[in-house]
Amino acid sequence: MNDAANPLSPPGLLPAGLMDLLPPEAEQEAALVEALMEGFCRYGYERVKPPLLEFEEGLLAGSGAAVSEQTFRLMDPVSQRMMGLRADTTPQVARIAATRLGLQARPLRLCYSGQVLRVRGSELAPARQLPQAGIELIGGAAPEADAEVALVAAEALARVGVTGITLDVTLPRMAHALLAAAGIGAALTDRLIHALDRKDAAAVTALAEGAGPIAALLPRLLAAAGPAAQAIEVLRAADLPEAARAIAENAASVIGAIAARAPDLRVTLDPVEFRGFQYHVGVAFTIFGPGRTGELARGGRYLSVNDEPATGMTLYPDAVLRAAPPAPSRPRCFLPLGTTAAAGAALRDEGFATVAALSAADQASALRCTYLWDGHRAVPIQKGTG
Known part of the structure; x- marks a missing residue:
């Protein structure tokens, strides 16, 4: 049946998770994005503008594989090849850095803004089309690079009036490094991963009991989540295996660099949190707004194309707009x-x-x-x- 003749499909009906942004919110979001981008550019981050669509094999290569299930696909009627509609901008910036800007000196500082489209939203965030604005620092492996992207994002938020934020640092590889070194079976490993993911302290303690000294560290590290300085002391006091010790020392260096430049920034650390995009290989960041404004940004360390070290932060302007003070309307x-x-x-x-x-x-x-x-x-x- 033709949708125009179907009384159940009025002309203004949109698919689930998609919405129109009307005046004055559309203008406010656009102004906010420009203010964020100006904050990035002040620190030497240069704009790039990747296309909305790319050939599937390029879009989903490298870190793009982590969002493969969230990517819309369609056939290009010109080339007869499959294309993907981006679900995240970071993999595209990584491609640009490795190809079009492959000969430029490193570290390379790039920033971007634009819309992404995902196959499905979540219960808490049902929207499927989302604005993004972010920075990528590619070619810098030092802890100071991770600290820089976190602080540039925090300052950009402050420029639009969002203060009282919390920078939550996580170590996505820590739990897996400990479990790999513990030498326990796959079944018990899976149960511990599930319990850690659910933050079920009682289950983690029960499962770790009798599984050896390395597994016994998990309840302590789970309980250490909180102010970064205290959590770092717990990590330093723990008898960590070599791979886990390297992760902890890197985290301490990143957090130290952040504290040196922004001593008043509230920083927390959760050593065994591993949610988020699976391409993070070092510290990962989430910025939470004041009160109940929720998650404003997410990022962290990853490997770019050809395993080039990189780190970045993506801000979510729709969430930032809810956390920012109301902007005066243009008279x-x-x-x-x-x-x-x-x-x-x-x-x-x-x-x-x-x-x-x-x-x-x-x-x-x-x-x-x-x-x-x-x-x-x-x-x-x-x-x-x-």
């Missing part, structure tokens, strides 16, 4: 018929949006104007007039 001034072009230009230079009458029937209030040009100046419109 709208109604220009009656006969208003000179010079008068309108002067008002726009002053920060007004001008709405010109196209006929005598146009009304200022109906066009949502809050000011009226009286021939000499912009006059506030009183309710019930205009």
